[in-house]
Amino acid sequence: MGADYHFVTEWRVPATIAEVKDVLSDGPSLPRWWPSVYLTVDQVQQGGEGGVGGVMALHTKGWLPYTLRWTLRTTEPITDLGFALTATGDLVGTGRWTFEQDGPEVVITYDWRVSASKPLLRRLSWLLRPAFAGNHHWAMGRGEESLRLELRRRRASSEAERRRVPPPPPATFSWLTGLRRATS
Numbered sequence: 001m002g003a004d005y006h007f008v009t010e011w012r013v014p015a016t017i018a019e020v021k022d023v024l025s026d027g028p029s030l031p032r033w034w035p036s037v038y039l040t041v042d043q044v045q046q047g048g049e050g051g052v053g054g055v056m057a058l059h060t061k062g063w064l065p066y067t068l069r070w071t072l073r074t075t076e077p078i079t080d081l082g083f084a085l086t087a088t089g090d091l092v093g094t095g096r097w098t099f100e101q102d103g104p105e106v107v108i109t110y111d112w113r114v115s116a117s118k119p120l121l122r123r124l125s126w127l128l129r130p131a132f133a134g135n136h137h138w139a140m141g142r143g144e145e146s147l148r149l150e151l152r153r154r155r156a157s158s159e160a161e162r163r164r165v166p167p168p169p170p171a172t173f174s175w176l177t178g179l180r181r182a183t184s
Contacts, residue, residue, distance in 0.1 A: 004115040004125055005093075007136050011108040011144040015151050017080045017099045020106045023150055024097060025078045027056045033150040036142040036169045037062060050077025058089075062135035063172045068118060082109075090118035108147075110140070142169050 013020065023033070030038035040059040047054025054074045061067045070089030077083060082098035093114030100107045116122050116132070125132065146168040156162035 005113070005129075005133065005136070007110075007112045007114075007133070007140075009110045009112070009137075009140040011110075011140075011147065012102070012105045013108065013144065013148050013151060014104055015106045017101050017106055019151055019154065020099055020108060020147075021078060021080065023147060023154070024108075025051060025083070027054070027072070030058075033153075033168055034143055034146040036146065036171050037139045039067065039171065044071070047074050050074075050079065051083065052077050060139075061171060062139045064131060064135045066118075066121070087114060090116065090121070092117045112136075145169060 028041050028043050030041045037060050038058065039061060042057045044057050045053065045055040051074045056072045058070050058072055059067060060070070068090040070087050070091045073086050075084045075086050080099060082096060084094065084096045087093050087095065091114050093112065096111045098109045116125055121132070149165055149168050152165045153162050156165065
């Protein structure tokens with residue numbers, strides 16, 4: 001199956017590559033700092049050197065009222081240049097994070113080539129392509145905002161300073177999250 005969608009997202013955050021790599025390489029922490037998208041992340045398999053082979057089961061959402069269940073596998077080592085992954089499940093495809101230091105900021109690029117395999121999304125893709133693309137852009141916008149807040153929290157020099165950092169944006173359609181928990 002070819003990629004139905006190709007998205008290239010660029011974030012600029014005040015940080016070092018080491019800080020960005022530390023946050024983005026910690027998959028199980030995604031629901032804490034990026035809760036608008038990541039409802040649950042379960043480590044299925046620990047990765048080897050550089051995280052290669054690590055597998056996580058994800059339950060995600062965006063601003064549209066549906067959720068996705070998919071698996072992410074790290075396929076290239078997590079380095080100061082970035083890392084690559086594959087997705088299977090409701091989303092199928094490949095992604096590549098790249099990092100570049102630009103003075104006091106890190107330029108983070110995410111190249112995501114993906115197809116929706118969830119039956120309803122697959123059938124409606126021809127009609128709802130703009131909405132699905134908008135959903136992706138919304139999710140990545142929340143990711144950049146959430147990453148900035150997480151970096152501020154990690155840099156805080158005291159608990160009081162940490163508490164002054166606003167929480168990350170929450171998930172939309174929170175009733176879906178409650179419904180999911182009630183039926184799981």
